[in-house]
Amino acid sequence: xxxxxxxxxxxxxxxxxxxxxxxxxxxxxxxxxxxxxxxxxxxxxxxxxxxxxxxxxxxxxxxxxxxxxxxxxxxxxxxxxxxxxxxxxxxxxxxxxxxxxxxxxxxxxxxxxxxxxxxxxxxxxxxxxxxxxxxxxxxxxxxxxxxxxxxxxxxxxxxxxxxx
Numbered sequence: 576x577x578x579x580x581x582x583x584x585x586x587x588x589x590x591x592x593x594x595x596x597x598x599x600x601x602x603x604x605x606x607x608x609x610x611x612x613x614x615x616x617x618x619x620x621x622x623x624x625x626x627x628x629x630x631x632x633x634x635x636x637x638x639x640x641x642x643x644x645x646x647x648x649x650x651x652x653x654x655x656x657x658x659x660x661x662x663x664x665x666x667x668x669x670x671x672x673x674x675x676x677x678x679x680x681x682x683x684x685x686x687x688x689x690x691x692x693x694x695x696x697x698x699x700x701x702x703x704x705x706x707x708x709x710x711x712x713x714x715x716x717x718x719x720x721x722x723x724x725x726x727x728x729x730x731x732x733x734x735x736x737x738x739x
Contacts, residue, residue: 576645578602578738581669583634583661585613585622588713588721589652589681595722596648596679599729600738603644608635609661626654631664638668646738647671647703649694650679656686658694666694671703677737678705683714707732 580597583606584590590606597604610633613622625632641647647669651662658666658680676698680690687710695705709728713721729735 576738577643578646578648579641579644580604580648580650581607581639581641581665582648582650583607583609583652583659583665584650585609585619585652585659589650591718591721592679592681592711592713592725593648593650595725596650596729596734599726600648600734602646602648602738605636605639607661607665609633609659610635611660622660623655625660626657626663629657629663630660631667632660634661634664634668639665641669641671641674644674646675646677646706648677648679649698650681651690651694653680653682653686653690656689658690662694663697666697666701669701671698671701674698674703675706675737676703677734678708679711680708681711681713684712687712706737707734
């Protein structure tokens with residue numbers, strides 16, 4: 576079964592987690608870019624408000640064909656206890672009918688579980704089935720520590736088995 580990791584990352588921490596995950600489970604990876612400027616303190620504050628309101632945003636690529644994939648990972652940073660707007664937009668544009676989905680969220684300190692819950696509601700409304708999920712804490716961690724945490728999660732949760 577082919578596997579893909581779909582993700583959005585503002586600070587590159589979610590990207591690091593997604594790339595490490597993709598390597599660990601031998602998956603393709605597709606990064607989505609938010610076309611709205613989310614960098615800087617003011618833009619990040621606006622981004623958090625957009626996340627709380629679940630405002631959609633323009634993303635690149637604007638859609639993706641996942642019909643060849645049986646297992647789909649979707650990853651997001653945690654913003655105000657919600658998924659990033661780019662991931663809300665991504666989920667709404669994917670045909671998840673009949674897809675097994677594993678969700679993951681990166682977070683500074685808290686809110687990851689509420690992000691997973693909201694993403695689950697969205698993927699199930701689109702016909703997908705959440706088969707597992709996990710949260711990675713990234714606050715005050717080096718890139719190497721984040722990679723090690725993801726690698727440990729892959730092993731502890733036997734994530735390689737899902738793609739067989």
